[in-house]
Amino acid sequence: LADYAVLVDSDAPSAPDRPNSVVNDFSIQVGTVNGSGSQTANTVLMRSIFQMGIPVSGKNLFPSNIAGLPTWFTIRVSKDGYIGRRRDNEFLVAMNAETAVEDVKKLMPGAAVVYDEPLKLNAIRDDLHFYPVPFDKLVAPVCPEARLRKLVRNMIYDGVVAWLLDIDLEEMRKALVKQFGARKAKAADLNWGAVLAGHRFAAENLTKTDPYKVQRMDRTSGKIIIDGNTAAALGCVFAGVTVLTWYPITPSSSLAEALIGYLGRLRTDKETGKATYAVVQAEDELAAVGMVIGASWAGARAMTCTSGPGISLMSEFVGFGYYAEIPAVIFDVQRVGPSTGLPTRTMQGDMLKNALLSHGDCRHPVLFPSSPEECFSMAMDAFNLAERFHTPVFVNSDLDLGMNNWMADPFEYPAEPIDRGKVLDAEDLKRLGGFARYKDVDGDGVGWRTLPGTDHPAGSYFTRGSGHNENAKYTERDDDYVRNMDRLAAKFESIRHAVPKPERSDGPPGSIGILCCGTSRYASQESQAQLAADFGVETGYLRVRAFPFGDDVVDFVDRHERIYVIDQNRDAQLFTLVKMDLDPERIAKLRSVRYYSGLPIDARSITDDIARQEGL
């Protein structure tokens, strides 16, 4: 990579500035074929802009397929730091013959298109800026090995786009080196050649006519880029997870795989070479959660991760965990249902289901991370809650958060020690003489438990999913049943005060409020700005971070005229959960905004819907 300076500085002038430049505020969409190695080119492009200090977000829209189907990657560049999806893209890189025509037709007038020359896309419309690039001709000289050309070809558009948008090539080089790592220096060299070929071609052959460009800022220093699944995996490691069981399912597999990687690296005893953890790939999701229940019952910090179809299978065991009061941590990286649905698209589809999963009366705490930072910190919260309250806890991430790359602040080392909850050991038992597993001795609805292997004859109890009394004995008596269910309800009230509090900022008196959770955060906050700018409407904002909701929600409803509950599902699942906690008068103030295309929700969709409902 050494001759970069010579090649770039002497031969390749940057694109000239235009008077009406749109700087650091547009979206780039790259349409490619799944399996063509475009992910590397896209990541390098995104990182280059990030390294120039400009807020970016990247979203990969990919098919449920190993190779051959269309895939799109969208990079949003936002000087204001908005990192939600935008409805429109200003800059298209059309590499996929199959979708190029449709992709071009969808563009707003004035957008720019870099395309593979033989596709002749410039014939379709006359209100766009077209940049034809002969990719095949350019790739041959920089990549003598024909079988690699399909992969290297994509790096050429990075060079072309760098010239067109005025991306600092040195940043692109650094991004590329980081992407390939020191061990793949040869591959990095090859790809860098392709970037330079693209850049040189653009400089020598294209005339920039579109207004889009980037300009160095200082809004990303100190930040990291990471996907939510990796963040969650790290959270679990630092939460002291000891048992992971899982069954592969998109989009949660990368959480398990990242966790397995970090466990191997960080949790192998240096002296003995032995693991302080166990990972079992289960035969199905029923088994995965059954193993978590067994491991947690025996005292491990155990977790599994899955998505909607897996949750459906886990239903029976989760009810068992609730009733027999066994900790479990379940990460649900939500995808589009019902049924197999759209496995590679995003949805907040398991909100109601997870909160109430299983037959009979069940209620479960559900955490809603919105960012990699929260994927990390809520892993800790989830384990602590599960062990403190002896109950299954869900962490509802989604595909958008889990599988896309996000800018984030570096994660903070946990401030609190690990909370293993109420456990009696042999010493306690010597003192107490015995215990009643399901007796509410502390007034919080949570009994004390013992772990198998406690070295005391009075340490045991029998765990069952059938009717049981305070002493964990079998019972079918109605009074025993009612007392137990009432205690479980009281325990859930204790949980209400222990879960993460919402993020909240009230609007001025008389204003409307927006209530959302998880990744709806970004579009919701951007919509607040749009409502203010376009209609002069000030709004309050509350993002719940966990179910059950606390007093904050009630208070927020009281302080606003109407509350728009944002859902990324058809049936207003968050709305319905909120309703469960409110009296009829407050419920009457709720309105619903729903988005369920499988793409992450965008601000304009929220703004348009609120404007319509408000009659603006």
Next chain:
Amino acid sequence: VSTATSTPPPKKLNIIQLDMSSYRGSKSTLCAGCGHNAITERVTEAFWEMGVEPWQVMKFSGIGCSAKTPAYFLSSSHGINAVHGRAPTVATGAIVANRTLPSIVVTGDGDTASIGIGHFVHMLRRNLPLVYIIENNGVYGLTKGQFSATADVGSTLKTGTPNDLQPIDCCLLGIELGATFVARSFSGDKRQLSAILKAALAHKGLAVIDVISPCVTFNDHVGSTRSYAYMKDHEEPLHELDFIPGYEDISVEFDEGSTTEVRLHDGSRLRLKKLDRDYDPRDRMLAVRTINEAAQTGEVVTGVLYIQTEAPTLVDRLNMTDEPLSTLPEARVRPSREALAQIMDDFR
């Protein structure tokens, strides 16, 4: 004189100085004469004779009559009566959480051969170290007498309805898929079942024991192949079993022509004395052939069908620390502040 008569005889103690009462559970609520009750008795005795600390044992079950039985033995050990067919999953989790505790699963044929067969076969594949008992009566008792998947072709319900589907043989599955100790017995065969249970407790690895256990209420009639009468006529033991625990230093001579001795992991020995035929339970192909041939003639071969003492278990394969994961202190499970800082640098 009067005081002498009221003094109870001294209780018999086992090697860790506990009497049998320390190994008992609550009173059975199953039908009088249920085969399961006899199995509970044998399990209780086996733990006592082996001198296992009862509070160090983990008990697991699914759903059904069999699933109730862990409450009827070892009341001072932790037990978990989980969901139907899925005890193997709970046991897998618990065993990886605490590798140091002996574990026993009691299931029925509904649990193992139907609703939980997926978990059963994967437990076999993993060679999960525990004793897995199938209380096999060919019928669903708690739901009042429907066929289970282990019922023989032609065996009839109380109503006279014959079963026309092939039975699933859990022992064949066990041998085929990775269990390292596979036995079949009969709840009424006290001596044999007792020896098998003790050997299973001494075995390092998965011991699957299919025990024919007649349901006196729904499957003990003429026409049933799981009745006491049928078993009396058709049980064919492969060998006479003797179990010599590791703590007993007995070196009684035995005839190597007629007796095979298998040394178990903990130093115990299992002696298999030849009856009508030559049978070496270390021969996997022979085991499969013997079970299949017996099925043709309606005989029920019992005894230790297969044993393999060297295969690695799931716990071996996981390469875990020797101490239980469940009680590792925070310092061992939460990496350092520096480790996190270093990882964060990777993402900058």
